[in-house]
Amino acid sequence: MVGVNQRKNSGATAAPVRAKRAGATGPASERRDHLVKLAAELFARKGFQATTVREIADEAGILSGSLYHHFDSKETIVDEVLRTFLEDLIARYRAALADAADARAALSQLVSIGFHTLEPHRAAITVMQNDWNYLRSLPGDRFDYLVRAEDEVERMWMEQIRRGQASGQFRADVDPKLTYRMIRDGIWVAVRWFRPGGRLDTDALADHYIRVLFDGLATGDRTTQPA
Amino acid sequence: MVGVNQRKNSGATAAPVRAKRAGATGPASERRDHLVKLAAELFARKGFQATTVREIADEAGILSGSLYHHFDSKETIVDEVLRTFLEDLIARYRAALADAADARAALSQLVSIGFHTLEPHRAAITVMQNDWNYLRSLPGDRFDYLVRAEDEVERMWMEQIRRGQASGQFRADVDPKLTYRMIRDGIWVAVRWFRPGGRLDTDALADHYIRVLFDGLATGDRTTQPA
DNA sequence: GTCTATACAAAGATAGAC
DNA sequence: GTCTATCTTTGTATAGAC
Numbered sequence: 001m002v003g004v005n006q007r008k009n010s011g012a013t014a015a016p017v018r019a020k021r022a023g024a025t026g027p028a029s030e031r032r033d034h035l036v037k038l039a040a041e042l043f044a045r046k047g048f049q050a051t052t053v054r055e056i057a058d059e060a061g062i063l064s065g066s067l068y069h070h071f072d073s074k075e076t077i078v079d080e081v082l083r084t085f086l087e088d089l090i091a092r093y094r095a096a097l098a099d100a101a102d103a104r105a106a107l108s109q110l111v112s113i114g115f116h117t118l119e120p121h122r123a124a125i126t127v128m129q130n131d132w133n134y135l136r137s138l139p140g141d142r143f144d145y146l147v148r149a150e151d152e153v154e155r156m157w158m159e160q161i162r163r164g165q166a167s168g169q170f171r172a173d174v175d176p177k178l179t180y181r182m183i184r185d186g187i188w189v190a191v192r193w194f195r196p197g198g199r200l201d202t203d204a205l206a207d208h209y210i211r212v213l214f215d216g217l218a219t220g221d222r223t224t225q226p227a
Numbered sequence: 228m229v230g231v232n233q234r235k236n237s238g239a240t241a242a243p244v245r246a247k248r249a250g251a252t253g254p255a256s257e258r259r260d261h262l263v264k265l266a267a268e269l270f271a272r273k274g275f276q277a278t279t280v281r282e283i284a285d286e287a288g289i290l291s292g293s294l295y296h297h298f299d300s301k302e303t304i305v306d307e308v309l310r311t312f313l314e315d316l317i318a319r320y321r322a323a324l325a326d327a328a329d330a331r332a333a334l335s336q337l338v339s340i341g342f343h344t345l346e347p348h349r350a351a352i353t354v355m356q357n358d359w360n361y362l363r364s365l366p367g368d369r370f371d372y373l374v375r376a377e378d379e380v381e382r383m384w385m386e387q388i389r390r391g392q393a394s395g396q397f398r399a400d401v402d403p404k405l406t407y408r409m410i411r412d413g414i415w416v417a418v419r420w421f422r423p424g425g426r427l428d429t430d431a432l433a434d435h436y437i438r439v440l441f442d443g444l445a446t447g448d449r450t451t452q453p454a
Numbered sequence: 455g456t457c458t459a460t461a462c463a464a465a466g467a468t469a470g471a472c
Numbered sequence: 473g474t475c476t477a478t479c480t481t482t483g484t485a486t487a488g489a490c
Contacts, residue, residue, distance in 0.1 A: 045360060047361040050276055065458080065487095068485065073485080074483095164444075212401055212409065217397050292477090301467095
């Protein structure tokens with residue numbers, strides 16, 4: 001059941017997430033980036049669909065028609081929000097995996113990176129989770145890169161989990177894919193309740209998560225058997 | 228940091244989720260329930276907003292106007308979807324906690340129930356996660372019960388986690404609230420990829436989750452220290 | 455780069471006949 | 473319980489002036 005499949009090319013090259021700003025009408029600019037940021041916050045708060053171009057324009061202090069000087073559609077805006085996040089995430093993952101001494105160190109790094117992206121990319125991650133199904137359901141292949149990026153990320157995680165199982169650092173009696181999903185989900189969903197200035201900072205979060213993940217919640221005291 | 232706070236009233240009585248079918252126009256009926264089910268699937272696939280009343284009617288083989296014989300608005304439909312799920316969930320939780328011998332057994336039960344609701348309530352759980360922010364952002368207090376239900380569920384889990392820490396079954400050096408969120412999120416998010424006829428059934432899922440949660444991913448071999 | 459004005463489509467909801 | 477027909481609102485997007 002446990003696949004032994006470790007190779008050294010941590011930075012897998014298949015299916016990169018590129019071709020930024022597919023539907024741009026104007027050149028790259030700070031103004032434009034600012035608008036994207038404003039829109040991202042609204043998308044995160046109310047959902048992509050529920051956010052109207054009028055609201056985005058309002059937030060920026062301009063009229064809705066003026067938005068179309070910068071973007072050719074509302075989809076283009078959310079596209080840019082998600083692309084920016086995914087590119088940054090994958091770049092960080094690659095860099096971390098290049099340095100990691102072993103599987104445990106690698107996994108710790110990946111978890112840590114995940115929690116640390118929560119703060120700078122909170123809005124994008126929220127949109128990604130809430131509107132994934134909808135964006136994927138749109139006609140055309142515009143958002144196919146979401147799946148490509150997801151696959152690439154999965155490959156990186158799975159490699160480390162399998163590596164750890166093969167080397168004996170991780171228990172071999174857990175399903176690698178299931179474990180990957182469990183970890184991934186547990187990190188990203190934190191965006192629902194994580195607030196930058198709150199009780200826990202991202203370091204504390206990552207630390208807690210890694211601790212429970214690696215060593216478990218139980219003590220030696222097993223009064224009952226697992227159900 | 229670790230609060231010691233166990234009491235025996237597992238079935239906390241504050242803020243129940245009741246008052247079913249708030250915006251009903253007709254009497255309860257199988258026909259009506261069927262329409263709710265169809266709508267729930269569409270809401271889950273495309274999102275609440277992106278699903279039009281025309282699509283729901285199409286799916287049922289009637290015209291959109293006819294829907295308003297059964298429901299007075301689209302919101303009423305999603306309301307019923309979510310209420311049904313939450314009532315069932317909380318009832319199951321209460322029943323399980325009434326029997327549980329100790330904290331570890333209780334937590335196992337709660338986890339197990341979570342995964343077992345995935346199959347019958349897949350659509351509702353998906354809607355709950357994806358459209359939570361939007362529904363909460365609507366004017367009025369119509370969806371306030373979502374938060375009340377969330378609070379009640381949190382109380383049940385936290386009680387068991389704290390009980391386990393006090394009794395020595397769970398390690399005392401983890402934050403109870405953070406742990407609760409970690410577990411809760413990890414379970415519900417599984418609706419994203421869980422498919423009823425797939426490789427793993429809900430039993431296998433629950434079992435895997437409980438194993439990793441209680442005992443951790445690591446073996447004794449600590450080549451590296453946690454980051 | 456923004457505004458005014460407006461086209462055009464889609465969506466939620468209603469009234470009354472059958 | 474469903475259909476036909478329609479109202480009203482809202483939302484994306486465009487054209488051209490400033």
